[in-house]
Amino acid sequence: MTLRFTIIGISVGAASLAAIGAFAQENSGLAEWEKVYAVFSHPRCANCHVEDESPRWSGPHYGATRVHGFAIGRGEDGFGNPGQRCTTCHFETNSPKLHGPPGAPHWHLAPAEMVWFEKSSAEICAQIKDPARNGGRTLEEIAVHVRDDALVGWGWSPGPGREPAPGSAQETYEALVAWADAGAPCPGE
């Protein structure tokens, strides 16, 4: 992806010096976005940013990515269904057991409109910038949320047997800020 945008940048950017500056900024913005996208599209994040009712399971011990077992559903509040709430199994901390349930405060599904699972970089980028689909947040607020929220932070310390999201909460915060400063460019489809 990065390579493709770079080529576009060069071919179009030859038009004028001012344009070169703008494109350079967009290029660096897109590069920052790709760091963010690598995190958001990672299973540790995307498995619970779904548009349907079911969180997903994935990882070396689970075969191909599949819907969460036990007919677990979103429920009315995103915290599961009566009888099987998210917090029936997911507590404040990760189970130390391999294949045990991961844990973090307020374990729940992201609202359906904040869908990342199986979405392209462009689609997620558009969603993040759309206040109607990002919880009415500014980009600054999103960056802080990613840096400080305990449930988001779980993605980088997901417990035994799970691959963490790339980078760290701080690095992703910095990438979001840099991306926003660069005009929050989104990749083309």
Add this chain to the structure above:
Amino acid sequence: MQITINGNVRELDVDPEMPLLWALRDVAGVLGPKFGCGIAACGACTVFIDGQPVRSCVMPVGQVSGAVTTIEGLGEPDALHPVQQAWIDEQVPQCGYCQAGQIMSAVALLAEIPNPTDEDIDKAMSGNLCRCGTYPRIRAAVKRAARSMGEA
């Protein structure tokens, strides 16, 4: 540490990382919740904390923030909970090992949805594994309990 179990305040000398299930079974002597998987994948260990269902095999006892209710706290032979009575009326259990957990999940479901649909039952009960295959009778018993609790 102090934990309220079925209305009784108990002082337990345990590592806060110990799963609640083992604190109940091996320390407090409360044997209704069963050990099945240790990873919250079978539901046999289900208890309530402040009325909400919890898989006790993975909950660190140090994180227990409310009153614990087990199957023993739900009803007793001479004063059964309507869900337990429905389980007898439908002759649900076979080996019986999973049934304490099944009953706890059913009670949690009926507390929120007094007249559950088949889909509601699926969504509430699919975390409770039964290797004897008592599901059809469990489904019937949940509906019977819903009717009897509605009349009460």
Add this chain to the structure above:
Amino acid sequence: MSRLGTITRRTLLVGAAVVAGGAAFGYYSYRRPYENPLEADEGEAVFNPFVKIGADNSITVIAPRAEMGQGVSTTLAALVAEELDVELGAVRVEHGPTSWAYYNAGAMEESVPFAFYNDSAVAQFVRDSIGVVGRIAGVQSTGGSATIRDGYVRMRKAGAAARIMLTAAAAKRLGVPADEIGSANGILTHEVSRRSLTYGEVALDAASEEAPDDPPLRDRSQWRLLGKSQKRVDMMDKVTGAPIFGIDMRQPDMLFGTVRMSPRLGAKPVRSDVTKAEAVPGVVKVVPLDTSYGGGFGVIAENSWAAFRAADAIDVEWGDASYPSDSETIDRMLRDRLDEGGGSAFRDDGDIEGSFADAPADQVVAAEYSYPFLAHACMEPMNATARRKDGKLELWAPCQMPTITRWLCSGVAGIDQTDVTLTVTSMGGGFGRRLESDFAIYATLLAMEADGRPVNVTWTREADTRHGPFRPAARGRFRARLGDDGLPVAVDMDIAAPSVTRSFVHRGLPWVPMVMPDKITVDGAWDQPYTIPSYRVSALDADLGIPVASWRSVGASGNGFFHECFLDEIAAAGGVDPIELRRRLMADYPTAVGVVDKVAEMSGWGEQLPMGKAKGVAFTLAFGGWVAEVVQVADTPDGIRIEKVWAAADIGLALDPGIVEAQIVSGVIYGLSAAMGQEITFADGMVVQSNFHDFDAMRMHQCPEFEVAILENSPKMGGVGEIGTPPAAPALANAIFALTGKRLRDLPLSREVKFA
């Protein structure tokens, strides 16, 4: 019918055992030949090994079979209560002590090399004789779906004998003839003088009355309890979380434990360091274990969690596996075994080689099938509790074969059997897994190191899933020749699998020589009531070295899939409806046709279904139960959904229809669970699967609707606990073929399709 020629050698072997065992076969003594293992408490009379009555009118029935969910404690008690003239609710049911007196003749009977429907004199002779061998060997087992068949006469006679003795005692007390005294609801009444006595009032006298040798039994038309659904005796315990299971055993001063055995089955540690394990708070001791089930470690601790943590903390390098280390190699060995040929034909009707010699290619159907290793995955993980103190060993265990388990534990403890007691607890599932003794042996070995304190030894789910012994994997190569009418004129089935019997014998009963080909390898395929002019079913023993065991319905659990899916292929190739094919091939067996007709009628077979839905059928005769099942599947966006199952089962006599229905449904769900997604695979000599996330079973949201019909046309009583399982997988696979046109020949079906 099987040719007698092929089984002559085995018949002779069995015959020899009969001579050694004595000649008194065919008669089920309820009180001989073993000493009565029951002792009377104060104010209590023991009538026989099955009935105790107290002066306080308490009635205790000993149900000497393990309750693992199949409802036997209820039906065994009802058999006694029926003849004893009391209500079921008036009876307390106990499992009773471990004793040779409680042998299971029924299970041994069906282990003979004759099909269930074979009533020839030779078959009956061998069957009766095996019953005697079972009694001589004194195997108290719960298995073979045989509990009720075994107890049907014996338990009723025990009840009738007690009633006759009570009546005799009352007659003496009242000074009237015994035949003037009637009994009902635990009261003996002399109608003429309007005097009555309770059972309790005469119990102590009655116990010294002579026990009748062969008390007459009530006619079926007089039954009050039998044949009707009873309230099960164990419901209250099971809805209140009562501590009835092995894992619930608690004794004063008890310790807890677990084991960490080699994940390469049977191997031993080559290097280990237990320092970290011993440092886990609460750990008492780490004990090396070396047993016939393999090597490893046991941990004794103050609680189960500490034991689990310490077991994890053992730093160990395991020896190599003595078997092929990955599933690909294992499967290739099964293939190689089929290539090699030379199996033992358990059935060889007509002229197989001749039938295929001149067969035109377009009339031949050929296919290769497989099924995988399976774990039992009982809800209650393996466990046992043991105490060795003052030269005695006490055991409490959920086990299906207590006399054998006690004998083996006595051996490892070096304590005479007379000083070993084994109390059988309720079981959180058995399914054949608890015919083994490993869990009790480990508990015994840990108790030896516990300074006289009892130790409750519980396995983790991971240990339970990974150590087997497993239902064997198998591979089958089949061919059929079609006649002009589309029906098969020849069917030839080769099945390669490891021998369950050899593996079991090797682990537990090393003094029994393994001299015959293993019938289990072809059970469910060789013994089906189809008449096909040339019909051969051969077992090819593939000794893989992986421990294998009985798994609900044993050989039929997988061979039903082989046989019934291949028949479905034959039906499709011949253009014959699968129900019609079975009606015609089983025309000689009206009981079989009866269940096929019934299931066709119930399921509306042949009616047009909406797009995206389809049905499949399968039939299996196993453990004396004739069972036909139809499965309906639907194509949904989330995958294939199993919508409904119809089952028609003929067991000759249903003593408790409610329990029978529950068992049929249970068996179907057990079979569908495996067919949908279960398999045990190997990598680096270790089992890959470990817990319910990768060895799951059917859940509530996947469970179909059920409709079950129980028929009683079979002239012989059949078993119940396992018979629902064998037709489930093939009926599902055949339904998926009908839905998708895709013929699935390998289990689990999830390798090819996704289930909703």
